[in-house]
Amino acid sequence: MLKNLALLCCTAVLSACGASSLVVSGDYPTPNVGQIPLTLGVYYDEELRNFTYVEYSETGKEEYQIASGQTHIELFDTVLPAMFERVVVLNDLNAATAARVDAVFAPSIEEFQLALPQKTRLDSYEVWVKYNMRLLGPRGDYIADWVMTSYGKTPLATLRSTDAGINDATVGALRDLGSSFALSFGSVPEVREWLAAQQ
Amino acid sequence: MNYADAAMKGAKRNALQVGLLVLVAVVLAACTTTTVDEFRQGETGIESHESVVILGRRQGSSYETREEFVDCVGDKVARGARGIRVIPEKEFIDSMFPWFEPRTAPLRTSDLQTLMEEQLVADKIAEYGIRYIIWLDGQTETTNRAGSISCAVGPGGGGCFGFGSWEDDSNFDARVWDVSSFSNVGTISTDATGQSYVPAVVVPIPLIARVEANACNSLASQLQQFVNGD
Numbered sequence: 001m002l003k004n005l006a007l008l009c010c011t012a013v014l015s016a017c018g019a020s021s022l023v024v025s026g027d028y029p030t031p032n033v034g035q036i037p038l039t040l041g042v043y044y045d046e047e048l049r050n051f052t053y054v055e056y057s058e059t060g061k062e063e064y065q066i067a068s069g070q071t072h073i074e075l076f077d078t079v080l081p082a083m084f085e086r087v088v089v090l091n092d093l094n095a096a097t098a099a100r101v102d103a104v105f106a107p108s109i110e111e112f113q114l115a116l117p118q119k120t121r122l123d124s125y126e127v128w129v130k131y132n133m134r135l136l137g138p139r140g141d142y143i144a145d146w147v148m149t150s151y152g153k154t155p156l157a158t159l160r161s162t163d164a165g166i167n168d169a170t171v172g173a174l175r176d177l178g179s180s181f182a183l184s185f186g187s188v189p190e191v192r193e194w195l196a197a198q199q
Numbered sequence: 200m201n202y203a204d205a206a207m208k209g210a211k212r213n214a215l216q217v218g219l220l221v222l223v224a225v226v227l228a229a230c231t232t233t234t235v236d237e238f239r240q241g242e243t244g245i246e247s248h249e250s251v252v253i254l255g256r257r258q259g260s261s262y263e264t265r266e267e268f269v270d271c272v273g274d275k276v277a278r279g280a281r282g283i284r285v286i287p288e289k290e291f292i293d294s295m296f297p298w299f300e301p302r303t304a305p306l307r308t309s310d311l312q313t314l315m316e317e318q319l320v321a322d323k324i325a326e327y328g329i330r331y332i333i334w335l336d337g338q339t340e341t342t343n344r345a346g347s348i349s350c351a352v353g354p355g356g357g358g359c360f361g362f363g364s365w366e367d368d369s370n371f372d373a374r375v376w377d378v379s380s381f382s383n384v385g386t387i388s389t390d391a392t393g394q395s396y397v398p399a400v401v402v403p404i405p406l407i408a409r410v411e412a413n414a415c416n417s418l419a420s421q422l423q424q425f426v427n428g429d
Contacts (some may be wrong), residue, residue, distance in 0.1 A: 029293040029294070029296035030296070032296065032297075032319040032320065033297070033319070151302075153263070155263065155265065175296075175300060176300060176301070176302055178297060179296065179298075179300040179302065179303050180302060180303070182297050183303060
């Protein structure tokens with residue numbers, strides 16, 4: 001009994017010193033956009049699947065570990081089927097030809113920034129993400145490569161925990177990505193040319 | 200005088216003291232001034248099968264209109280004998296995704312006209328029967344914080360002593376867009392200010408001015424009349 005209590009105390013003390021872990025979760029609506037009559041392969045690499053951002057304190061200690069890879073995949077899995085007639089998730093880029101896709105979309109996160117109210121002295125949690133979007137042919141040949149940024153913020157509120165603030169700001173940034181991706185996809189010059197060539 | 204009379208007198212005195220305290224609290228807490236301005240630019244009116252949607256502006260970098268305030272105005276506009284059917288903000292924004300997000304929402308009525316050329320958008324708006332889109336823009340700011348309260352706890356008990364006060368200022372604009380004519384038919388502005396106090400003699404007594412709640416009530420009542428064309 002005493003041993004268990006001591007162990008519990010040690011765990012509590014140690015966990016208070018460690019970084020706080022957060023797995024971002026959110027719901028994303030299906031976009032109301034015209035569907036492109038093509039089959040798109042989508043490839044989520046390991047880096048995206050396991051993407052975790054680490055926020056450090058001013059003394060250099062790990063403060064927050066924010067895992068947002070899975071929620072990014074949920075976002076793309078919601079947005080892409082609304083944009084394309086058929087979407088095939090590929091586990092390997094080499095499987096694209098066999099899957100008879102017209103192109104392969106491979107998103108990646110280049111940068112993730114978090115602004116916490118306790119550091120910025122502002123009244124909101126803010127998240128800014130920079131992405132690299134790649135569109136490849138079924139054989140891996142280049143079609144388009146472009147950069148997108150997204151931004152989300154959520155106000156500081158009484159009774160809202162820091163974890164909830166970070167989660168909501170990240171989900172806001174992902175909604176921003178989903179909306180601008182769905183609306184601007186056909187406007188990327190190389191993508192526009194490729195779409196015109198498919199008709 | 201018997202024991203029952205003395206107890207009755209004591210109870211009456213206590214009730215009087217409590218009543219006086221409540222009265223003072225109500226008077227002090229009600230120190231809120233609200234001003235509502237209406238600027239009408241077109242005729243309004245709504246049929247029973249039509250609805251409105253009330254949306255918060257969230258494009259500004261320094262502030263964003265709080266969801267809670269938008270919900271409060273929506274609830275009040277929908278109430279009463281002249282209540283209007285209000286589509287909840289979250290439901291509308293989700294079902295219109297990606298067209299009413301902070302970065303993509305129409306800022307002018309001309310943008311709305313362009314947006315309605317998208318068949319999917321026009322169909323959704325028609326499905327909801329939306330006649331007016333009402334944009335709420337504003338915030339509540341707290342200023343003039345003064346005073347301090349100290350609290351202490353000892354073996355014999357604890358208590359607080361001091362006095363704190365602050366001023367809240369709510370400023371909100373409601374722009375009413377007529378979806379049938381793609382025009383701004385009017386703007387209603389509300390400005391509510393109030394001073395809150397927290398005197399503390401052993402126990403802190405918060406006397407809070409309900410500034411944002413008053414701004415919500417005034418704005419909602421004026422909006423209801425405006426949309427109904429009263």
